[in-house]
Amino acid sequence: MVDAWATAQQVIEITGVTVSDVQLTQAQASIETFSNRIYADTSRIRTRDLYWLRNAVAYQAAWEKGQYDLNTRLDANQVQQDGVVGNLNDKAMTLGPRAKQALQRCSWxxxxxxxxxxxxxxxxxxxxxxxxxxxxxxxxxxxxxxxx
Known part of the structure; x- marks a missing residue:
């Protein structure tokens, strides 16, 4: 059993993606970093916020599974290749877009x-x-x- 706001089964139900306990733990750590909340303080978090944190962990776990070498990426705002320039926001390379949306709905x-x-x-x-x-x-x- 992983100490996370979402279970591996909830990740499947929410995203349709199967993740391992290790991947779920990694996603939990990412969401704790971006949300500025930790799992140990779960009892102090409101029910509505826990709902969005569960979704954020599920979305992040699914997103991270499809990412290559997430922990050694450069912190980039712009990527250019073959004359095409891509502008990214400050969390684009480390936080999944749906996880970001879920976190934005947390009260704090x-x-x-x-x-x-x-x-x-x-x-x-x-x-x-x-x-x-x-x-x-x-x-x-x-x-x-x-x-x-």
Missing amino acids: MRGRTIHVRSAFEDGQRGYGSVLSDASDEQHHWTPMGGGA
């Missing part, structure tokens, strides 16, 4: 947007909109000048 891999309401939005502080003429009676107006 997404961007965080926090919306802070301004005083000019409707419903703020129970007054309605401060820009609405109908709410003028609800707001206390003071002069802007320092006044002497």
